[in-house]
Amino acid sequence: MKRLFFLLIILSSIFSSCVKETQYDNNPKGVFDACWNILDQRYCFFSYKNIDWDEVYEKYQKQIGKNINQDSLFTVLNNMMAELKDGHVNLYSSFNVGRYWDWFEDYPQNYFQHITKRYLGNDYKIAGGLKYTILLPDSIGYIYYGSFSNSVSEANLNYALGNLQNCKGIIFDVRNNGGGSLSYSDRIASRFTSEKILSGYIQHKTGKGHDDFSELYPIYLSSGTGVSYYKPTVVLANRSTYSAANNFVSIMKNIPTVKIIGDKSGGGSGLPFSSELPNGWTLRFSASPIYDASKSHTEFGVDPDIKVDISDDDFIKDVDTIIETAKRYINKETQN
Amino acid sequence: MKFKFLIRQNILNLLKIYLKRTILHKKQIIILSLTLFSAGMVKSQEVCDQRGLFSATTISAGFSNLLDTYISPLDYKGSVYGVTNERIYSPRFGKDKWIAQQFIWGDFSSNNTIYGSGLTIGGSIGYSWGTLYKLPPMITDMNIFVGPYVSAEAGFLYNMRNGNNPVSAKADISIGGSAMITYKLKLIKKLPFFIRYEVSTPLIGMFFSPHYEQSYYEIFSLGNNNGIIHPGVWGNRFDLKNLITIDLPFSWIGLRVGFENNIRNTHVNDIKYRRIYNTFHVGFTKDFIPFNRRKNNIENLNVINPLF
Known part of the structure; x- marks a missing residue:
């Protein structure tokens, strides 16, 4: 009897054995340390980018004084995070969003909405997130997809590709597409391949160390079940083609009938996760790298098959040099 | 006659x-x-003694305390609401020295940081079934039971703020042990209180957890589900349930009030998860006669509560 009561007391007293996580103080030093530690343990590109994160700590912790105000603290943290050179690394507060946008701001824009509007015309159709039309007189289909956050259903693809089925080629434009859902990337790409192909690899961190990674896991792309398109296809990209759109370009590059034309895509191959700081600010960072089919990183973008920028002369004439290059490519391919 | x-x-x-x-x-x-x-x-x-089926259904409300480092390193606190149904009956085996106990529960919690920065909702449903051996009585009106149980629970946490890691799914099955003390307190003649304290903890089982930074996209969309089921032992998982109830039977129906302290902990793949619920229960109890036994002899039936 006594033993039983003793056992019950022991079990009941194990309340104190609950798992705990280091809780940082809600002061400038605590917020800074939390931010640095979360990235130290969870960010996935330290080794690939050859970043000495300890050195970064020394550099920025000196700027954290006891009386630093919120604006200044935010700026210091944002500058520290910019050392990662990653568009997926953001800091969110109720008064500002910290970001690193050098991956497109330092490059030619290569996309102008008013010029694209000329090609789409006024009678273009909309299927989910897709805007599409037929470019005459070449009879080339043109689809503009501005964000992978806009949904594209199987039915949307059936209608869009069904309408463009008789075109001699399709231009699929993902310029200025900042990403969104990877599921749409797979769904759309599956309509352009007639067979199952290896489209890339994914990896995840297995621990807090900078090099604690799982084995590469292959990603396959199967042929879509709805209306498909296997004629010459061109994907247009620019430096603002980022994240899921960058992944789409990387996948499409493996399909034999597809060419990438335009500028190098913006990159952003790390699947972003979120966390938060003791003062309630939200932190976003790359957590799980996605590789292309040759096991190479695409964090800094995917090179096009045909590199072309919008020329100044064409810009003045409201001509999209990249679309014109794509049209010439399809015309040439279909002549043969 | x-x-x-x-x-x-x-x-x-x-x-x-x-x-x-x-x-x-x-x-x-x-x-x-x-x-x-x-x-x-x-x-x-001849009077036919029948072991009845004792059932208690309660609704609960209380306080929750959460930590799931897959979602956030910060502690979350909030409120939790639930429904629990408990059934106790005499199984066919055991010659009245064993009782069978079954729990079915469901709960919903709403949690936030102290800054209100990341609303996280959670929910779970579960089932457990166990048998408890009645130890020889040492004190009048007090019974002590010990025995094993099996349980299964599935649940989720959903953080409204996170992008690619908004959900933390929970699922486990386990075999554990329970100990229960019941005491009949006769404060008022003909109206005894039944007091029960029960503690239970899983000893071995399996539970789901992604790898440290593995996304659900990788697990469910791409199919990389290697190593997401983990053996659960006290080294990586520790759960504990303390339950205190007071039953006030009025004829075949009664009132139940209670308090439950429910702790769940897992620590695997550098992901820490802690969930503490402290809830107050109120509901009703009822003694049933299983239908297949009722038809035997309904006229001279003496229903015996399996607990007391």
Whole structure:
């Protein structure tokens, strides 16, 4: 009897054995340390980018004084995070969003909405997130997809590709597409391949160390079940083609009938996760790298098959040099 | 009764005729007749003891405390609401030394950081079934039970703020041990209180957890589900449930009030998860007779609560 009561007391007293996580103080030093530690343990590109994160700590912790105000603290943290050179690394507060946008701001824009509007015309159709039309007189289909956050259903693809089925080629434009859902990337790409192909690899961190990674896991792309398109296809990209759109370009590059034309895509191959700081600010960072089919990183973008920028002369004439290059490519391919 | 009596009379008459023929003594006839008659009377007055099915259904409300480092390193606190149904009955085995206990529960919690920066909702449903052995009583009106149980629970946490890691799914099955003390407190004559304290903890099992930074996209969309089921032992998982209830039976129905402290901890793949619920229960209890036993003898039924 006594033993039983003793056992019950022991079990009941194990309340104190609950798992705990280091809780940082809600002061400038605590917020800074939390931010640095979360990235130290969870960010996935330290080794690939050859970043000495300890050195970064020394550099920025000196700027954290006891009386630093919120604006200044935010700026210091944002500058520290910019050392990662990653568009997926953001800091969110109720008064500002910290970001690193050098991956497109330092490059030619290569996309102008008013010029694209000329090609789409006024009678273009909309299927989910897709805007599409037929470019005459070449009879080339043109689809503009501005964000992978806009949904594209199987039915949307059936209608869009069904309408463009008789075109001699399709231009699929993902310029200025900042990403969104990877599921749409797979769904759309599956309509352009007639067979199952290896489209890339994914990896995840297995621990807090900078090099604690799982084995590469292959990603396959199967042929879509709805209306498909296997004629010459061109994907247009620019430096603002980022994240899921960058992944789409990387996948499409493996399909034999597809060419990438335009500028190098913006990159952003790390699947972003979120966390938060003791003062309630939200932190976003790359957590799980996605590789292309040759096991190479695409964090800094995917090179096009045909590199072309919008020329100044064409810009003045409201001509999209990249679309014109794509049209010439399809015309040439279909002549043969 | 009349029908039985007539049959008995006929049997006696036949016996008299038979005994006369076999030249038996009158005294012997009387003794034999009385014996047969008394045996019939005992059978007609037999009361059928039935172990009833004790059921308690409660709703609960209380406080939650959460930590799931897959979602956030910060502690979350909030409120939790739930429904629990408990059933206790005597199984076919055990000769009244064992009881069977079943719990079905569901809960929903709403949690936030102290800054209100990341609303996280959670929910779970679960089932457990166990058998408890009744130890020989040492104190009057007190019973002690110990025994094993199996349980399964599935649940989720959903953080409204996170992008690619908004959900933390929970699923586990386990085999554990329970200990329960019941005490009948007679503060008011004819209106006893039944007090119960029960503690239970899983000893071995399996549970789901992604790898440290593995996304659900990788697990469910791409199909990389290697190593997401983990053996659960006290080294990586520790759960504990403390339950105190007070039942006030009024005839076959009664009132239950209680308090539950429910702790769940896992620590695997550098992902820490802690969930503490402290909830107050209120509901009703009822004694049932299982349908298949009821048809046996409904007139002379003595329903016995399996706990007391």
